[in-house]
Amino acid sequence: MFGLDKKDSTLLLIVALLTMLAPFIFNPFPTDSGLAQFNAGYPDLMQRFVIFGIFAIGFNILFGLTGYLSFGHAAFLGVGSYSAVWMFKLLSMNIVPAILLSVVIAGLFALVIGFVSLRRTGIYFSILTLAFAQMSFALAYSVLTPLTNGETGLQLTLDDPRILGSSATADGSIPVTNLFGLEMRSAYDLVIGPWSFTFSAGYYVCAIVMLLSFYLAIRIFRSPFGMMLRAIKSNQQRLNYTGLNPKPYTLAAFVISGMYAGLAGGLMAAMDPLAGAERMQWTASGEVVLMTILGGAGTLIGPVLGAGAIKYMENIFSKINDNVLHGWFAFLPDGIEDAIVFIIHPFVGKGWHLTLGIIFMLVVTFLPGGLVEGGQRIARLFNRKKADDPKSASTEPAE
Amino acid sequence: MDAILLQILNGLDKGSAYALIALGLTLIFGTLGVVNFAHGALFMIGAFCSVTLQRILNISYETIDPTKTDFLGNPAKIKTPYVESWFGPEMGSSIIEWSVPLAILFAIPIMIGIGFIMERGLIKHFYKRPHADQILVTFGLAIVLQEVIKYYFGANPIQTPAPDALEGVAQLTSTIVYPIWRIVYFCFALVIIGAVFAFLQFTTFGMVVRAGMADRETVGLLGIDIDKRFTFMFGLAAAVAGLAGVMYGPINAPNYHMGMDFLVLSFVVVVVGGMGSLPGAVAAGFLLGILESFASMKEVITIVPGINQIIIYLVAIVILLTRPRGLMGRKGVME
Secondary structure, eight states: OTTOOHHHHHHHHHHHHHHHTHHHHTOOSOTTSGGGGGOOOSHHHHHHHHHHHHHHHHHHHHHHHHOOOOSOTHHHHHHHHHHHHHHHHHTOSBHHHHHHHHHHHHHHHHHHHHHHHTTSOHHHHHHHHHHHHHHHHHHHHTTTHHHHOTTTOEEOOTTOOOTTSOSSOTTSSOOOOEETTEETTOEEEEEETTEEEEEEHHHHHHHHHHHHHHHHHHHHHHSHHHHHHHHHHHOHHHHHHTTOOOHHHHHHHHHHHHHHHHHHHHHHHHHSOEEOGGGGSHHHHHHHHHHHHHHOTTSSSHHHHHHHHHHHHHHTGGGOOHHHHHHHTTTSOHHHHHHHHHHHGGGSGGGHHHHHHHHHHHHHHHOTTHHHHHHHHHHHHHHHHHOSOGGGGOOOOOO | OHHHHHHHHHHHHHHHHHHHHHHHHHHHHHHHOOOOTTHHHHHHHHHHHHHHHHHHHTOEEEEEEEEEEOTTSSEEEEEEEHHHHHHOHHHHHHHHHTHHHHHHHHHHHHHHHHHHHHHHHTGGGGSSSOHHHHHHHHHHHHHHHHHHHHHHHOSSOOOOOOOGGGOSEEEOSSSOEEEHHHHHHHHHHHHHHHHHHHHHHHSHHHHHHHHHHHOHHHHHHTTOOHHHHHHHHHHHHHHHHHHHHHHHTTTSOOOTTHHHHHHHHHHHHHHHHOTTOHHHHHHHHHHHHHHHHHHTSHHHHHHSTTHHHHHHHHHHHHHHHHOTTTTTOOTTSOO
16 A cells, blocks of 8 residues: 555554544543543644654654754754744745745755764764754844744734735634634534544644655655665664765755654644744753654654653643542542552652653663563563464564 | 953853863763763752752741740740751851851762762663663653652752852952852862862872773773772762752752753763863863853844854854864764
């Protein structure tokens, strides 16, 4: 299917099903039940899942394939957001030109930064990208204020020109972003018994873009180009000795992943038309590193899983407070209940970063392949129990 | 002229914090070959050592003074710190006042202990792994340490004032006044840097460590347990970062993310100085500090707007591209 082999088509199909049915999958609990707060099926969060999924897929093309650890990828995301918002301000509220521009600008930006940074490898490369990203962040905050609107962030206003659209709607408000008339904010609520599912246009646009970029990533992984990138990761020196110049390949990978980040930034602005400098800060770059490693660097599905896991924790896990915990452990005797709540308390709610840090450390230490490797190990464990079939014992990496 | 002198002072002051953190980072990198992203967190923990000491010293008991009443009409409660009752009110209150300098003594054993635990418990297992893994795991550790501190001390900055005697400004020349504590910080940094270098240069222990930095394997073959000494050096590096944090408290009130703020800059300092080169780290720290403060002069900003924000990164990029080993890097180390 689409030039993929059987395994990859299955993977793509599964991801497609998951993303298309996400409003159902993430909303397993009835709206009035106590567990409803674990429902992640609201459009805002689902959009973030797929947008950061795109970001992480792109980052993985660089880090997972070539092994170059960039600590400045958020800069491209920020640039993408800014250019998309400018497009909304100047041209029209249609998201297509905005996203195209953000991809192109982020790509150019990545070309310049990559050209310079890729002259060094290892830790020096990380520091160079970090320095560039911090520079862009500092400039966006200070000198480039006419372009970025500094600390306030770039926002739409009523007196923007919007050549191809109207500056304001009939009732005098700022028009909403749309795809040829389909408003991003429009949503359809489906109520089945106690359940309520929201289908948002914005989410489905993001999800389709995510599927396309996922498909592209599979093609890159399976292409001769992807092979070259892996060769660079495994032994760059040997590659040099065989007379191949790795530079164009790494630069291409860097630009592609920068464009992915720009796409994510553009989509982010398309869903919510504002852009701020804090999206470019190095901690934001660190976040995408966390996502990719947590999910499994160098695997296809890993970054998406990692992005989903972290965004789920950030939004849902952080809502668990002491009352909820007391509710869960109410069946225990009072003393034990209080003790358990006391122990769990630092790790949930506002402390979710602590949990994230601990999980991340454990993953880096014991599961260098991330969640994907964890899944494979569990699968292997089950396969071993079946024993008779020797073939099933050798699982290949599910990239 | 005065403006230039003032900027040099500012630069030396900023530079001393950079230099101290970068010195610790380089000690760890040069001995153990580990890229430690948790070093900023050690700096922050140091700052919170002085917060802790301040709180410990302020533990008080309450007595009821029947002669006075508070605004509700109840007998007024008077809090007296135990320190004051043990050492007498005058001595006690001056102990509390001098809590930041005293925290130096308090922080050294704690930081060395934390360094030991970190090295033996975590970093040890990452010597054979790629640098990327070391960066990632220490980055995770930095997040964890930061969150633990946030959990116990809250998200707001906590003031750790300098003693009264060292607060205020000093009249350096007829026209230049400068905060005393910043001068103290600079001198303190010089003492610490001098002590570390003297320790490495003039003691047998330091000599073995330097030999191990140059050729670990041979030192091992000579029957010296170099790992044990390197572990101690990790503790020492942690202590240096911690002390830098303790003394930084009065300049900038400690908060839980101060480590992350300093981390990026100190890494830039280390690579500019040359990875694994101790003099390089110190020189680059002061150099970048001075450059930064000159770039933030009004005259410079009007010519090149925004330069004060990016000068350090700009210098780092130029140096990394033109001098692959940094300013003073040794040949063959991390090229």
